[in-house]
Amino acid sequence: MSVTAFLTDSTLCIGCKACEVACKEWNGIEDDGLTWSGFSYDNTGSVGHSTWRHVKFVEDGNGPAGLSGPAAGFGGNAPEGPTWAFSSDVCKHCEVAGCLEACPTGAIVRMDFGAVYVQPDVCNGCSYCVVACPFGVVQKNQKDGRAFKCTFCSDRQMAGLAPACAKACPTESIKFGELDELRLRAQERLEELHARGMDDAQLYDPTETSVKGIHAMFLLRGDPRAYNLPPKPEVPTIYNKKGWMASAVAAGALLAGAFLAFAGGRR
Amino acid sequence: MSELPKSAPAYARRAGAEPQRAYGEPAPVEPDRPSEGRLIEIRREAERRGRIEGAGIRPAGAPFPMASPETGYYGIHLLKEPQWNWAIPLYFFVGGAAGASSVISTAADWVGDDFDLARKARWLALGGAGLSSALLVYDLGRPSRFLNMLRVFKPQSPMSMGAWCLTAFANFTAAAAFFDLVRERFGTSLPVRLLSGATGAASSLFGMPFSNYTGVLIGATAVPVWNHNVETLPIHFGASGLQSACSLLELWGFDDSRALNMLGVGAAAYETWEGFHLESDSDRVNDPLKHGPSGWITRLGGVLSGPVPLVLRVLGGSSGSSRSRSMRRMAAWSGVVGSLLTRYGWMRAGHSSAQNWRIPLDIAEDSRVNERLQSKPKLAQARSVEAR
Numbered sequence: 001m002s003v004t005a006f007l008t009d010s011t012l013c014i015g016c017k018a019c020e021v022a023c024k025e026w027n028g029i030e031d032d033g034l035t036w037s038g039f040s041y042d043n044t045g046s047v048g049h050s051t052w053r054h055v056k057f058v059e060d061g062n063g064p065a066g067l068s069g070p071a072a073g074f075g076g077n078a079p080e081g082p083t084w085a086f087s088s089d090v091c092k093h094c095e096v097a098g099c100l101e102a103c104p105t106g107a108i109v110r111m112d113f114g115a116v117y118v119q120p121d122v123c124n125g126c127s128y129c130v131v132a133c134p135f136g137v138v139q140k141n142q143k144d145g146r147a148f149k150c151t152f153c154s155d156r157q158m159a160g161l162a163p164a165c166a167k168a169c170p171t172e173s174i175k176f177g178e179l180d181e182l183r184l185r186a187q188e189r190l191e192e193l194h195a196r197g198m199d200d201a202q203l204y205d206p207t208e209t210s211v212k213g214i215h216a217m218f219l220l221r222g223d224p225r226a227y228n229l230p231p232k233p234e235v236p237t238i239y240n241k242k243g244w245m246a247s248a249v250a251a252g253a254l255l256a257g258a259f260l261a262f263a264g265g266r267r
Numbered sequence: 268m269s270e271l272p273k274s275a276p277a278y279a280r281r282a283g284a285e286p287q288r289a290y291g292e293p294a295p296v297e298p299d300r301p302s303e304g305r306l307i308e309i310r311r312e313a314e315r316r317g318r319i320e321g322a323g324i325r326p327a328g329a330p331f332p333m334a335s336p337e338t339g340y341y342g343i344h345l346l347k348e349p350q351w352n353w354a355i356p357l358y359f360f361v362g363g364a365a366g367a368s369s370v371i372s373t374a375a376d377w378v379g380d381d382f383d384l385a386r387k388a389r390w391l392a393l394g395g396a397g398l399s400s401a402l403l404v405y406d407l408g409r410p411s412r413f414l415n416m417l418r419v420f421k422p423q424s425p426m427s428m429g430a431w432c433l434t435a436f437a438n439f440t441a442a443a444a445f446f447d448l449v450r451e452r453f454g455t456s457l458p459v460r461l462l463s464g465a466t467g468a469a470s471s472l473f474g475m476p477f478s479n480y481t482g483v484l485i486g487a488t489a490v491p492v493w494n495h496n497v498e499t500l501p502i503h504f505g506a507s508g509l510q511s512a513c514s515l516l517e518l519w520g521f522d523d524s525r526a527l528n529m530l531g532v533g534a535a536a537y538e539t540w541e542g543f544h545l546e547s548d549s550d551r552v553n554d555p556l557k558h559g560p561s562g563w564i565t566r567l568g569g570v571l572s573g574p575v576p577l578v579l580r581v582l583g584g585s586s587g588s589s590r591s592r593s594m595r596r597m598a599a600w601s602g603v604v605g606s607l608l609t610r611y612g613w614m615r616a617g618h619s620s621a622q623n624w625r626i627p628l629d630i631a632e633d634s635r636v637n638e639r640l641q642s643k644p645k646l647a648q649a650r651s652v653e654a655r
Contacts, residue, residue, distance in 0.1 A: 037341075039334075039341040039343070040334070040341075042341075045341075045343050046343055046345075048347075056334075056340060057334075058334040058340070059333060059334060098489060101423050101424060102424050102425075102426060102487075102488075103421075103424065103426075104416050104419070104421060104424050104426035104427035104429075104430055105412075105415040105416055105418055105419065106415075106418050106419035106421070107415070122412075122415055122418070123408075123409070123412075123415075124407050124408065124409045124410075124412035124413060124415045124416070125407050125408015125409045125412075126406075126407055126408075126416070126426060127349070127350040127351060127406075127408065128424070128426040128484075130347050130348075130349065130350050131346075131347070131349050131485075131488040131489060131490050131493075131617070131621075132487075132488055132489060133346075133347065133489060134346075134489040134627070135345065136344070136345045136346040136347045136489075137347075138347070139347050139350070140350045140408055141408075142350070142408075144408070145407070145408025145409045146408050146409060147408075222336075223335075223336035225336045225339055225340075225628045225629070225630060226334045226335050226336055226338075226339070226340060227334070227340060228339060228340035228343060228345050228624075228628070230345060230627045230628055230629075231628065231629050232629065233627075234489075236487045236488045236489050236494060237423050237487065239486055239487040239488075239494045239497040240423060240425065240483070240487050242486075242497050242498050243425065243482065243483035243486040243487050243497045243498075243500070243501060244483055244501075245498075246479075246482065246483070246486075246497070246498050246499065246500070246501040246502050247476055247479050247480055247482065247483050247501040247505075249501075249502060250478075250479040250482075250501050250502040250504075250505030250506070251475035251476055251478075251479065251505070253502075253505070254367060254370050254475055254478060254479075254505060254509055255370060255471070255475060257509075257530055257533055258370045258371055258373075258374035258526075258530060259374045259377075259378055261374070261525075261526040261527075261529040261530045261533075262374040262375055262377075262378045262379030262381070262526040263378045263379070264525075264526070264529070265379065265524065265525035265526030265527075265528075265529055265585075
């Protein structure tokens with residue numbers, strides 16, 4: 001099986017949340033509760049244990065003086081209109097995944113087609129993956145006791161079907177296909193957007209960091225930080241070496257100290 | 268959170284459907300008097316003149332946060348907060364003390380010729396190992412699956428290493444304690460002496476990493492304040508574990524042991540240095556260790572496990588006089604409480620660090636943004652004061 005990926009093109013997203021609904025329907029996820037946030041049309045806030053697809057509403061509400069919002073006409077609106085962009089967020093299925101590295105039970109595995117999958121029959125809810133994810137995706141359901149996140153519709157993919165969100169997307173903003181091919185298509189789309197004068201269009205795919213690329217790339221206009229995408233995500237295993245070195249120093253000091261103290265402190 | 272009205276649909280009132288706001292206070296729902304008054308004026312003006320001049324009202328909760336490179340995504344934090352419960356910082360404390368206690372036991376037995384101290388330190392280690400296991404299982408979302416921890420051996424996962432380390436440590440400590448018992452009951456013969464030595468050595472071998480690996484555990488995460496300090500956290504937690512092991516043994520009656528006092532002085536000296544080190548690091552990543560509730564807990568823990576026991580131990584000495592003993596006991600209490608607070612402080616700092624939306628997005632502090640993002644909670648507060 002080839003390695004598959006998502007390419008979420010926010011310039012095509014209309015914010016209909018069909019992906020959120022399709023994801024919940026297919027995967028049978030519980031509701032998130034009802035609350036009004038005041039954050040544009042986003043009352044969910046972020047992906048979590050009960051939200052595997054999440055549509056972000058990036059709105060510049062004619063901000064206070066001195067703060068730069070997205071450029072005028074941003075999000076495909078008329079230049080004089082208010083700026084508004086949408087982007088459907090999802091687990092990034094990192095090339096080097098923090099949650100997978102951290103999982104002490106082997107519940108989190110990599111599927112043939114590249115998905116990072118939490119096996120619900122193995123997870124024992126230690127919640128170490130929660131603090132290991134540099135994108136804040138995976139979360140423990142306190143009522144259920146296990147950690148959950150996007151499965152990349154592994155069940156559908158194994159049956160040769162596209163993930164539910166990509167299937168349901170009415171504008172093909174969520175593209176699903178082979179990773180390498182989607183990377184090419186993203187470059188073509190970028191060239192097209194740049195040719196049309198959208199110079200702020202860019203591809204979010206952090207291949208330069210220790211995450212070494214993601215299997216859910218995002219095509220955005222403007223600064224990725226307005227979409228809560230970190231400029232430099234790092235997989236926490238890069239801190240292991242420093243940590244264990246310090247641990248060895250501490251262990252050595254404890255041993256030497258204890259033997260010296262008792263040798264010198266003999267009554 | 269105010270209760271939902273009776274007219275709200277059933278699904279909204281169901282347990283678990285409570286609104287969870289990702290950021291800030293709940294949006295105020297009660298109308299405020301100035302706005303309502305202005306609305307009435309506007310209606311009258313419209314009736315009278317057919318058009319309205321002048322300003323409208325500020326919508327409840329306005330001005331609304333926005334998404335931009337300066338405000339991030341409405342100031343919603345990217346990282347998830349740690350989801351461990353109260354048992355985990357306590358486990359850090361108990362495990363740290365147990366691991367160090369095992370090493371103290373072996374040293375007391377082999378070079379200190381103090382079998383009584385060795386025996387009791389071993390029991391402390393064994394009790395700690397048992398309690399550690401219980402606390403770890405208690406925190407699991409699915410406690411019945413705790414054995415899944417031993418399904419795989421994963422060097423890249425500090426949690427996996429810790430689980431294996433605890434397993435080995437608990438078993439070897441139990442075996443060592445058993446042979447201590449045999450030695451005590453039936454006297455020392457060569458085979459017993461060898462087995463006791465071997466199991467004791469193995470227990471200490473695993474006790475050494477077990478006393479400080481929790482520093483690696485939280486250091487190797489995406490939480491900024493933890494991974495920023497990954498190089499010192501294991502030493503910090505190791506010193507804290509040694510401090511609490513010495514203190515607990517002193518409180519158990521060994522308050523005249525010179526060796527324990529020397530170890531206590533060493534640990535307190537390191538903790539004092541660590542305190543200075545953290546205070547002098549002005550990186551904003553370390554702010555949760557200095558400000559807010561997490562800052563005060565960490566600082567109090569630092570003082571109680573650093574300078575306070577250091578002074579008391581140096582002045583008290585180990586003469587065995589009643590003055591020396593009482594000072595040692597005071598130092599021991601201070602060390603135990605300080606060590607415990609240190610672990611809770613770091614855990615709490617991890618929570619507040621994960622709530623910082625700026626650091627992962629690499630956004631500079633900006634007071635205008637703060638004002639805008641905080642305007643909602645301020646309004647909500649003003650309203651609740653008015654309502655009272």
